Structures are given as C-alpha cells and as structure tokens.
Amino acid sequence: MAECHPVGFQWVMEAKKRGARVIHVDPRFTRTSAVADLFVPLRAGSDIVFLGALVNHVLTEEKFFRDYVVSYTNAATILTEDYAGPEDLDGVFSGLDREQRLYDFASWRYQGGMVRSASGDRRPPPEAGSGQPGDPELDQAADADERARAHPGVRAAARGEAHGSGGAAAEPFPDTDPTLQHPRCVFQVLKRHFARYTPDLVQEVCGIPPDQFAEVARLITENSGRERTTAFVYSVGWTQHTVGVQYIRTASILQTLLGNIGRPGGGILALRGHASIQGSTDIPTLFDLLPGYLPMPHVVGNEDLDTFVQAESVAGGFWANTRDYMVSLLKAWWGDAATPENDFCYGYLPRITGNHGTYETLRVMEEGTCRGYFLFGQNPAVGSANGRMQRLAMANLDWLVVRDFVMIESATFWKDGQEIETGELATKDIGTEVFFLPAAAHTEKSGSFTNTQRLLQWHRQAVEPAGDARSDLWFTYHLGRRIRAKLAAAPDGAGASGELDAPIRDLTWDYPVIGEYGDPDADAVLAEINGWDGDGKPLSSYTQLAGDGSTACGCWIYCGSRAGGVNQTDRRTPGKDQDWTAPEWGWAWPANRRVLYNRASADPDGQPWSERKALVWWNAHDQTWTGYDTPDFIAGRPPSYRPPEGATGTDAISGTDPFIMQADGKAWLFAPAGLVDGPLPVHYEPQESPFPNLLYGQQQNPVREIIRHQRNRYQPSGNEPGAEVFPYVATTYRLTEHHTAGGMSRFLPYLAELQPAFFCEVSPALAAERQLTHLGWATIVTARSAIEARVLVTDRIRPLRVQGRTLHQVGLPYHWGRNGLTTGDPANELAHLSLDPNVHIQEVKALACDVRPGRRPRGPALRELVRGYRERAGITDGTGTEV
Amino acid sequence: MTDRMGFFTDTSLCIGCKACEVACKTWNEVPEDGIELSGMSYDNTVGLGASTWRHVAFIEQPAPSARVQIPAVTPARAAAPAQAPAQAAAPAQAAADSMRWLMSSDVCKHCTEAACLDVCPTGALMRTEFGTVVVQDDICNGCGYCVAACPFGVIERRETDGGAYKCTLCYDRLGDGLTPACAKACPTESIQFGPLDELRERARGRVTELQQAGETKARLYLDDPEDGIGGGGAFFLLLDEPEVYGLPPDPVVTTRDLPRMWKHVALAAIGLAGAVLAATRRSRP
Amino acid sequence: MSPRSQEQQMVPDAGFRSYYGRPVLKEPAWKSPDVPAYLFFGGLAGASSALAVGAHRSGYSELARVARITAGGAISVSAAALINDLGRPARFLNMLRVFKVTSPMSMGSWLLAAYGPLAGASAVSAVTGKLPRAGRAAAAAAGAMGPAVATYTAALVCSTAVPAWHDAHREMPYKFAGSAAAAAAGIGLLALPPDRAVPAARLAIAGAVAEQTAERLLERRLGAVAEPYRSGKPGELMLAARVLSLTGVAATAAARGRNRVLSAVAGATLVAGSAVSRAGIYEAGRASARDPKYTIAPQHTRAAARAWPPRAGDTPADDDGW
C-alpha cells in the first residue's frame, strides 16, 4: 500500500501513531513491510491456505464474535442434502459439469427455500474490487438456470454476470438452527470445510513458519470483538489469480466471523487502481453492465422491459425497485422519445450474445470480426497479459484509435514493436490504420473521481489543454454530434437503416459547451446522472425514482450527488471543521453513506456494540436510526420489526438484518449463489505452479477460464513431467516511481530518473544458484516468451521452504516497454491468459518460470529459445488445460 | 527578521515515496539528474547535488534484534479509537533473520554557522529573513569555494552554467506564506516544516518515545545549537548512526578555525620576510 | 570489506559504516592545473617581491631585477589561472563586491587587487628601465605585501571541509612560505651566475628546509588523515616534489657559489619541486574528499569519545573499520 497508494497510506501511518499494529503479507519485502510491525513473506498464490487457516483457528478456538455471527450472518441457515463439498469430492463441489467446465448451483441452495440464482453484475472492476463488501446485489427469476441450461452459449457469456452474488430469495424463509448445531447448517459446514487448513499446512504450502502464523492469529483475534475492529486492505496482489475472487471471499468469511463488517475501523478495503476505477464500474466501461449495476440485457430472457424487470428484480431488499431504476435510466438517455408505449426505448439497448470481455475480443480481432478498436487510456501492448498476443491481434485490425498523452507502445507497435524485431511482422504487411489523438489530462478538464470508499470528489480544470489535446468528454460528445448530424442529413431514416439509426438519433445529446474548445460542461453531465423529476427539478434521493417515466436518472446510486442543484461532490469542508466521518467532504454513494451496512455497528437491539466503536444506533425516543454516519437502514424501522409472511421489497427486511442489499438481509459465510467457482473458497494452485496441490487431487480451479491458442501455451504443473523446466515463481507488481504500463511515467524525466531501468529482484541464494550478478543481466523465460532484466540482488527477496524444498521467487515490476525515456522488456510478455472465471482477470501474480544469466537473444533467435523450452517441457496444445 | 523557519525530518515516518524529490524538482524547475541504475537499493539519484536538492536514501540492513512498536506522537482524537490494545507486546520472533529498510530524505541543512556562506567571496550566498541560506544565482561567479567548504557535500557547481546550486528552502514560497514544496508533498509528515524552536521541541518528545519503545539507536541529528555548525536549520531523527545515511558524524564549520589559520599565515609571512632579510643581510662584496 | 566489492555482489547492507562507500563531501570543483598553478605562481610572485627588496638593499641589483620581473609575470599568470577556474569567468569582478574576513578568497582578492598592479608596475619599470624611482617605490610596496601574498593561499585551501587540507591548517602556511621562498630563489639561481645570486642560494636552502620540516610535522600530526599525502597519485607527486627540492638543496650546497651549471640545476629543481608539491597538495585534498573514511572515521571517533557511555548499538570509537 505504501508503494502504490502512498497518499492513502498516510492514514495507516496515522493509525500506527495511535497504536494500531500493521501486518504486511507479501512475497516481497516492500516499502510497506519497511514500516509494518510484522512482515509475513509467503509463496505467491497461496493466500487461501493462509486465510483459511485463520478461519479454522477462529472457528476451532471459538474466537468468533458469537452474537454478531448468530444474528447477522447466514451461519444458522441449513443447506440441502444435495450439497457436497471438496471434502467429499476431492476438491470440487457438487454440480460440476466437466464438459462445459461449469458449475450448476442447484445443489448449493438453502433448505426450505427454493433459491434462485441471481443476476446483475456483482463483478468488481478488472481491478482490486473483487468481492468488495456491499456491491449492490439483486436477485433473479427462477428460470435463470433453466434458461442458461437451454442456451449454454449465453450461459458461458453470462458467467459471473448472470450469476452474481444475489441474495437468496427472501421467501419462503429458509430453515435455520440458531444453536448452530445442525450438521448441515452453514456454521457446521464451514467448520468441516476449513478443518484441513492447519498451521502445518500453512508452513508446507505458503512457507510461513507456525510461530509467525500464531502471531498473526493472535494479533487479529485480540484486535476484534466489541471493543476493537481489524481492517483488511488488499489490492491486485489478491485479485490477479485464477482464484482471485475466492481470495476475497476467504477474507470476507474471516471478517464476518470476527464481526468486522459494517463497523468503524473494520471492513475489507479494496485499494483501487486508475483514478476513478470505482467510477468505471458504477457507471461502467464493462460490456455486461449498465449504470448502477443494472445488468446489460441478455439476448435470451430479457426480451422486453417487463421480462427484464421480472427476471432481474428481487422480491426482497432494494432491488425490488429495479423497474424504477431502469426506466429512469432510459428516460435519461432517450428523454421524450422514451414513452410507456415504446417500452421507454428499452428495445434500443444492445443485448449480450456472448462473452465480449477484453481478452475474448482478441480472438474476434484475429478472426476479423472486430475491425476497429478504440483505446481510451489503455496500453495493452505493455499492460495486458501475453503482450505478443495483444499486438498480433491489433495488427489484424482495419483501424485503431489511440487517445493518449504520449506515443505509447500500443500506438507504435506497427513500426517498432517486438514482432517487427523478431520478424513475425513486417510494417508493410500491417493493414491497421492507426489514429493517434492527443488526450487532455485531469488538470485540463473538470470532472469527478470516485474512490474505493465510493466517495465522489470533484476536480476543477486548471488550464485549457495544450495543442490538439482534448478531453475524452469533448471527443465523445463531438463524435456523437457529428454522427448524428450525418444521420440527420441522410435520406429520412425510414426502413431498416432508419430503425438501426433510431437509438442514436433519439438520444438526448444536448450538453452546454464551455471554454475555448467547446468542452461539454461536466457539471451538466453530473446533473443528468443525478436525475430530475417531471418539471426538471433535481432529485435528491433514489427513493424518489419512479417506474412510470416521471423521473430521469443516469445512475440510480449516484442520485443525490447533485441534490438541490448543488454539486455535492465539490464539497471541501476541512476535516477539522467537522466530525471524524467528514460527511461534508465530497459525496459518497448511496445517500452520502460512508460505511455500508453500518447497522451492523449496533447490536440486534440497536445499541452500539461498544462506545469506542459506536457509529449508528436506534434512538428509541425519536423512533429513528441516528449516529455519526448516515444509517444504512430503513430510517424508522425499529430493531423489533419482523416482516409479516409474504412481505416484499424493503418491507421484507427485519429490524435485525443489516445487510439490506442481500435479499435475506444476512452476511454470507456460505454463498448459495453468485460465484461461479464455488460457494466456499478452496485452495487451488495457480494455473502454472512448481508444486502439486497438497489439499486435494484437484490441482487448479476446475472452472478457470482457459484460452486455447497457439500463442497462449500453458506449462506443466506440480508433478507433471516437464514442470521442473520452470522451477521458480515469478510475481509482477508496481513501483511507486512508475505507473502501470508506463505512459504516465516512463516518458517523464523526473520519474524516469527515479527508476531508470527494468530490473528483476532476486535473493542472494538464487543469484548464486543461477550465476546472476548484481546490476548484471538476467533472462526470464516462460512458455510464452523470454525477457531480459537488470539484476537487483537483495535480501528483500527471501527464499522460502515449501513442501520440503527451497523455493526461489523472482520479482518483476511490469512498467517497462520499448518507448519513453527509460525502456525495457514488458513483464507481460511472460504472462499467460488463464482467467478468474468470475471477473475474467488475468493471473499475473503467480507465474512459474526459469531464470538464466545474461541477456536474451535478439530477432528470430528469441522465438527459437522459447520453442526450445516448450519442447524440453513437452508442452502441447492440451498442456495445462485439464478441468 | 521573522521566526527562524526550518525542517524536522523524522525518518522513522518515511515510506520512501520520493514525492519530496519530485515536488522539489517540479516547483524549482531543477533539471533531470541522469537516468542510470545505481544498484543502491531503490536510490537512483544517489546523493544531493546541483540538480538534486532533496534526496531519499535507502538502506537495507539486518533488523536490530528486538522488533519495536512505533508509539503515538499525537494523543488520539476523542471520536477515534483511543489507547493501543492492552497487549502492546511486540511480535518478537519476527525479528529472527529479518531485515529492515531505512529510508531518509536528505536536504541542505541551512546551518546556523554555514561554511558555504562564510567562505563565499561574492556574497552570492546570503542568510534570509527566515534564517535560511540561499544562493543568489545572479551574483554567483562559480568560484566553487562553497563546494569545498560545505561539510555535508550539499552545494555543487552545475557544469552546464558553472553556477552553484542547492536547496533554497523554497525562499519564494516562504515569501508567499506557503509551505516548501517537499514538505507539502510528503504524505506521512516525515518532513515537518515550521518555526525551528517548535520543531526542536516536538523532535525531543518524539525521540524519547521511540527510545522508550526500544528503538535504542534513535537519535536527533543537528538539533543541538552547541554542535559544530551551531545546529541545523534542517535537522533529523535518525534510526542509526549518521554515516549510515551518508551524513558526517560530527561536522564542524571550517571557519571556526579561521582565526587560528590567519595567525599561522601571519607568522609564516613574517618568517618568510625574516628569511629574506637574513639571506640578504650581508651586502655584496 | 570494501563497499565497492560488496556492491558488486548485491545491494550492500550498511555493514561498512558509510552510504554505499560514497563520499560525504563534494570534491573541490576546482580545475587542475589552474588551481595548483594559481597557488604556485602566487607563492612565487609574493616571495619574489620580498626577495627583490632584500636583494636591492644588499646591492644584488641583477637579482632584484630578476625578482621584480618574476613577481610581475607570476602574479599575472596566477590571476589568469584563478579567473579561468571560475565557473563564470565573466563575473570575476564580483569578487570585489564584498570584503569578507571569513572568506580567504575574498581577502586574497583584495590583496591581489592591491598587490597585482604594484608588482606589475615594478616589473615593467624593471624591464623598460623607465620611471626608475616610481618603479622602485612600487617594488618596495609589493615587497612589503609579498610574504602575505605567498602565504594567504594556505588559509584559502585549509578553510574548507576537505580533511587533508583543513586538518593541516597549522602547518600549511609554513609549508607554503617555504615552498614560495625556494621557488623565488630558484628562479634567481637559474637566471644568474652564482656569484651574483648569493642571497638566492641562502634563501633557497632555508625555504626548502622549512617546507620539508613543515611537511614532516604535518604528516606526524594528521596521522591517518595524512595518508593521501603518502599514497596514490598525490603520494607520488609529494615524493617527487621532495626529491626535487632536496636535490635542489644539495645542488645549491655543492655549487658553493661558484659552479654555474650545478647552481642552475639547483634553481630548476627547486622551482619544479615547489610547483609539483602544490599539485601534490591539491590532489591529496581531492583524494581525502573522495574517500568517505577520511571524513567519517575521525569525526566518528570524536563524537563517540564525547558521547560517553557510547550510545547503545553504535560501533565503538576504537573500531573505525579502517
């Protein structure tokens, strides 16, 4: 965190000054470890064992927060007899379809409730947000599974999307056993499931000595309960794995058992990446989401507005109002053209017909189906896994638009990319027409950033963009304007073409422009997002939204960000002038709430668990919820309230159910729906690992996303012959001095001089084993490619004892490419495409590799070297693709 | 003259983010200083000089035997979690075979007795109303005397234009009542800017806390007006001996010895004159 | 273990108590040969002016004439060398903006400003024979300042943080005086037959002996910090200088005021010895600034001795690792 979120880290230092203890768990000793009280090095890719053992410790040592667990979680809920877990099936769950590489969740249900799987994307950004507590959730109609079964294509496309972590249906209420004794109640299932995760296993798999594990267990449990809370902070060290989402799930289970969710100083904090990456999921840049986590309609099952609403809304909780949110969105986009008669233009929305994710798109580029590509602030030639595959795919496009500050590798690969050097490509053979359009930076435009706390903060333009640079808002607006002008000019849009054009012609596309270059006024865009009523008056809360077309709102969760016509995100009251929750700094969705599910900070009777940890509480006198933060609960609902039979929507939420976005109001220790790779976390080895899975016969995540492609060959793992060819574990990461694929740092002298060369970090022991010299060169090899790096030999990388032998890990910052003031090989040349099945994120945190002294060969010899390795390891197109 | 302003750099709070280095260069338009891998841990600017006025040192070393708990500097806010948990017992075994990574942001010391200023023959180096030491670039003739005189190797002549350069303690910003760029950018308050007396007060409290917490090697550096440079306008809290950070253990301003030097120069001159007279005593035959 | 060799193996730990073996100080930015030349010619000029007065008084008029011309020439070269060394030569007059006793370079500049023209005038008159009375007056005035001109440069180099210079501030002025005297006398011996330069012979021996004595004392007192004067490139220069000036002394003695050739050889070696020793001193200073141990070790010892009992964990004073 000190490395990548130094400004946010000031608060960790502040907490430290106040006596907080900081534990850092990382394969490498970093700037964070330097100021941590306890540094716990482990093998990359083994955290589920470490966290699972903590869960086991908490359960067996009875360290969990009983009152919290019994009242606020689904620990007491009873599962059906159909459920079978890894203990029974050697590492997989009941319902595995080995042909389709998919799970059928039917057997993961609660008993007594016909559980429906859910929809709407609970997916975090391709970022650190996986499983961030409190992503809004919604439920879906019973036919989801049937529909999906009937259309495996759609189901494959839907994946996490059509089966997000929706709450189990609120009724009929599932059977429970508050004594937690029933053998099939979640609590008992959890105990059995994690029984294998012992300190000895931690030592064997993670390389963490038992005394260090015990120390962590002590610190965490002693610091949790009524009086104290513990927070977990993670980012992509946890997410970029084929089991990334399950990493976060394990932490969620631990935090829920310890009562650290919905309380001050608790939680699981996903540190985000690009500025406003949270915003890019709230108002998504993802193919399967609409604003506010409304699902993008499927070609099947969402034919019209009614089927969509019927399919996607929930009986219980706030998702019962899906129609209001959806209709308001359609009104915001198509205004007067959207009428009850034409289904509010619902028909204009595109439909999901398959997986349209980034990496999937590479395939259709190669096929020639995808002809044109926009890169708005992305440098896949360096930043995306398996860079060679990325570049070769882009070389197949007809046209490519790159909007960036500088000439990034993705804009120049056609003339100086590595494939030109290796002779795989020749500039004259590349038909791709590349348009480079300079982009304005954040200082040259106004707008909002949404951070990991869901806090919207406004930034104001400082200067007009230089030269031809323009903001992305300018580009998008004026591009749309010109297209609409052309369409308007076109012979009246009757007939097929006319209908095709209608969605664009009918758009509300009239933003006031300001400044030298006619930039659309960002504040006007925020106004549309916030929404207005029939008379155009700004709305102040999403509770005002209606499904009859009388309200328009561009993103229901952002409703209120411009309440009273005032830009609430531009508030800057200093901390010293307000209380410690700082409600007047920026604006947090929903309803300027700073801690989600904060009703859990009070006991079932509505009183704070302790004075130290008071956040919100029930005021019996005024019969209302109150506190420092905006209560995340129905304002007047007393703790004593119990929903009558058949209650729906928010009425179905009991006075003791803090998790109001979950249809059953409970925190889920066991997830009956929502995760495509299991209701509970299981340790699987990474796609490529020098070690066998010690827990089960099942080596890897059985439903991980595999991309069979000649440029994406996988390596043998564990005990398979050939695995020994790649004996080391490489992990990739960031340096404070650089930013991601380097467009924002490698080209700047003041940053380039601070980390002036691509290097690999190795231990003295590995240096000796492979004759590497400090400041010399090393070549790192995988089945995809080989890269060269300067060598930093340092004690910060420590060899570990894993499964009885010494494991060496290699550290690779991934910021370098061929352009800029400091150049070097991109680490992503080494990476494969095997993805987490829930969020399609690449596994770049744990790769098996070989390391050799000296520089890599140039030209065609490079491909030769890699082919040689593949042959020695006996790699075929089938290697590593087993379920 | 207003209060004497200065820096207290508390290296126990430094996270090595180098924001101070970048902020300094950006504000003062200091040129890039060479894009070259040094192999000195994460330090690639290597030291203070004409084109690096803030420099962050990185030292990888074995951890001292007992892990320590960095204690509270400020009393906890009412609303926020109060005292540390009862069992403040530090995780002891963590120490075994472990290491530590010291980081420290260095800068011109703005010495009370500044050698550079004393020896400057043009008056280009001056003492400002804030008690800081600043080069007036329009007067400096590049004689380089300050370079040889500085006991910390801070000031340096820039080859491109021959002038001597160093930290100005953001004289322009101070004039406008602003915090120096480096201190402003520091996220962890490792660089603290303010009236020197207050800073010294705060620093003494901090170092006692650290020592009580077991940081036996924690010490203040250049905080003492009695030391060889009359105390630094910029002083430091270090977790190891100064030389480990590339700082001189006991710097003394050279001009303290100047009177004695002049005395010997005078005696030598007289001696020379005497020798000549003696040699020419006897007239030519 | 030397930090360098360790650095080759890996990111070094701080085992050797310095920061990656990097210098604490900046090496003097002065150029060579400019600054050694500045020191040498300044000394030569100053001593020559003094010699001129004495020689004139005792009737060695040729010697006086030679000395006056030498002084004039030398001081011009010295000034030129100084100006050439400035990073911004065009601004050399800024030296005269202020009068600072704390800055030997400032004092020196004023001294030269006064001395230079006088020495020049006296030389011109000596060469042309014009305005003999004014010339003699100038020579007398220059002669009075000469010894200061010859020795202030010792304060100039010693008033720095450079260990091998600063720590030598007690002996350096005497060494410079002796060196200057030997050089001035050497020119006399070179230029004139021995019988017309008798005082030069005496001064030569006195100067060279004084210089060598000062050097011995300096090395004894400085101990380890004097190492650069004995080792490496500066060590060789200092040795050469010593051999040259001792040869000079021997040759002077051997010439016994008669042998023209021996006497000329003596003159040449003395001049050379003086010049080379300035170079040696300059290089020794740079070497002592470059290696952190000359800065750190003595200071560490000093500090540790002061802080008693030693601070927990600090390396004891007697273990300076060198």
Ligand SMILES: Nc1nc2c(c(=O)[nH]1)N[C@H]1C(S)=C(S)[C@@H](COP(=O)(O)OP(=O)(O)OC[C@H]3O[C@@H](n4cnc5c(=O)[nH]c(N)nc54)[C@H](O)[C@@H]3O)O[C@H]1N2
């Ligand atoms: N200076 C700077 N700041 C940045 C960025 C940048 O490029 N530069 N990028 C921004 C972006 S886009 C993002 S997403 C965030 C990412 O922020 P981080 O996630 O902090 O970034 P990383 O360095 O990729 O990964 C963090 C750590 O994960 C460790 N790690 C690797 N594998 C494992 C594992 O299996 N288990 C555990 N426990 N740790 C592991 C790595 O050693 C590394 O130290 O940073 C943001 N902030």
Ligand SMILES: Nc1nc2c(c(=O)[nH]1)N[C@H]1C(S)=C(S)[C@@H](COP(=O)(O)OP(=O)(O)OC[C@H]3O[C@@H](n4cnc5c(=O)[nH]c(N)nc54)[C@H](O)[C@@H]3O)O[C@H]1N2
């Ligand atoms: N091996 C490995 N690979 C990784 C990761 C890893 O940890 N290891 N991390 C992954 C993660 S978390 C991320 S986020 C990606 C990042 O990968 P990319 O997003 O491909 O890389 P960036 O360099 O962040 O690309 C952002 C570009 O946007 C430009 N830019 C900045 N501001 C603007 C703007 O306002 N408008 C426009 N049009 N352009 C702008 C910048 O100049 C920069 O070139 O890398 C991923 N890849």
Ligand code: SF4
């Ligand atoms: S770069 Fe920006 S977002 Fe990242 S830490 Fe610094 S200030 Fe925060």
Ligand code: SF4
């Ligand atoms: S540290 Fe050096 S440059 Fe800075 S004031 Fe002191 S003597 Fe001058």
Ligand code: SF4
């Ligand atoms: S270099 Fe400039 S600042 Fe330094 S002493 Fe000479 S004149 Fe003064």
Ligand code: SF4
């Ligand atoms: S005070 Fe100003 S000039 Fe000095 S280091 Fe800080 S930013 Fe640079």
Ligand code: SF4
């Ligand atoms: S900005 Fe502060 S924390 Fe960052 S390196 Fe500089 S002093 Fe250390």
Ligand SMILES: [Mo]
């Ligand atoms: Mo990211």
